[in-house]
Amino acid sequence: MANSLRVRLLWWLLVPLALYVFVTGKTEYDNARSTANLVQDNQLVASARMIAGEVEWMDGFLRVDVPPAALEIFASPYRDQVFYSVRVDDGRLLAGTPDFPARPAQAPDVPDSYYTELHGEQVRAVDIVRLMYDNGVTRRVRVTVGKTVRSRDAMTRQLWRPQLVRQLEMIALAVALVCIGLTFELRPLMKVKDEVEDRDPMQLEPIRVERLHSELRPIVDAINQCITRLGVQVAAQRRFIADAAHQLRTPLTLLGTQLQFARQQEGLNPALDEALAAMHRSNRSMVGLTNKLLLLAQAEAADSAAAAMESVDLVPLAMEVVEDLALLAQAREIDLGAELHGTAFVHGHRGLLQALIANLAENAIRYTGSGGHVTVAVTADARTVTVSVIDNGPGIPAESRSRVFEPFFRASTDTEGTGLGLAIVREIADAHHGEIALKTGEGGKGVDIGVTFPRAVPK
Ligand SMILES: Nc1ncnc2c1ncn2[C@@H]1O[C@H](COP(=O)(O)OP(=O)(O)O)[C@@H](O)[C@H]1O
Ligand SMILES: [Mg+2]
DSSP states (O other), X not given: OTTOHHHHHHHHHHHHHHHHHHHHHHHHHHHHHHHHHHHHHHHHHHHHHHHHHTOEEETTEEEOOOXXXXXHTTOOTTOOOEEEEEEETTSOEEEEOTTSOOOOOOOTTOOEEEEEEETTEEEEEEEEEEEEEETTEEEEXXXXXXXXXXXXXXXXXXXXXXXXXHHHHHHHHHHHHHHHHHHHHTHHHHHHHHHHHTOOTTOOOOOOOSSOOTXXXXXXXXXXXXXXXXXXXXXXXXXXXXXXXHHHHHHHHHHHHHXXXXXXXXXXXXXXXXXXXXXXXXXXXXXXXXXXXXXXXHHHTGGGGGGGOEEEEHHHHHHHHHHHHHHHHHHTTOEEEEEEXXXXXXXXXXXXXXXXXXHHHHHHHHHSOTTOEEEEEEEXXXXXEEEEEEEOSSOOOGGGTTTTTSTTOOSOOSSOOOSOHHHHHHHXXXXXXXXEEEEEOGGGOSEEEEEEEEOOOOO
16 A cells, blocks of 8 residues: 555645645734734724723813723624723722733833733733823823733634635645546556456567557556567577477488388397387387477467468368378277268368367377277357367366376376377467367267367358
């Protein structure tokens, strides 16, 4: 989660924004507070001036009549308490509360505002001094008006809150937009992921994604370059196997001829004869193995040689295979039958398709004991063509079925073989978009193996 792009981007956005809101929020709070103070101070000054205006000399004494209007201006729904006092410099209290603390002397007529505490509550207070003359006597009269700060606080809140709320809404909007925007903008990346995820291991085409961001292009390009290099490497390896098998064929053929020549001298030494016969068998199986290796390499390279594909009718092709294997079947006393009617065209390589049918039929003949039946059939429907080989031999044990298509896997080791036959069948089927179905044969005995190809139009 900590490494999610979404979370990281949110951090990049949220931390500076929160800091910004904090700093501006603080400034705005200070501004709102000083505005509220100014408004309240003006009321206090107005009230103090009104009271000061009412101070007068009467019979040589100072006296004051505090007009109700001077206190009514403070009426507010916040139930602020209002205090006032009128004091002469000789210490006499003309009106109001005696509780205001003493203040340093100040110039006349210049209001002085300050905070103080009265009856346990914070109070904002204003002093104003008026000079009173009479018969050569000058008296300083100090009028103080104070008021608790509830309405001032309320005013500050009213000025400040909406701005804070707007800024918090802005942050919430930014967060939502980042989340939504990223979800949309990450879609091409998810497409790349799907493209790579859905591939089978040997699919080596470049990744193609439309409408890719310029920032993502280099990544996809790099992956594609990697795929290309991998493709070159895989092709080189296949070529190497094909070349090696090809190179092996010449000396093996030569060896076969030499062995045949040596065996013409048979009868001189029985031990030598036996050794020669064994060498001849080894030579035959090595020729078989190299041929199969070559075929496997060709089958693996088949999908990249799509240009060499043509429309091939599997009916005569299967017939050729049956004819080729008739002798082998006869030698093993197997009844080799064919169900081949009409036409069944597929798009592919003639030689490889023939090898596929041959490998299946050969397996059936070789693994079914004498007296068995093997049937090669080709059927076609509107969209598909299926070639199947059915026998009534020992069958393939269920636990081996998933592995018989692996190269060099052999379920029965008492017969000669390479373990490459079904691997070749699978490669050829894949190259032709064929599906292999391996089932138990008729009557729960033997093997029924079929390969279904897409049907092609004859050309
Ligand atoms: N028709 C069949 N009946 C019984 N077993 C079979 C049949 N076809 C294939 N198998 C089993 O599958 C294994 C793999 O077959 P394959 O790849 O052709 O190799 P190979 O024939 O060289 O052993 C064989 O060793 C055999 O055990
Ligand atoms: Mg085989």
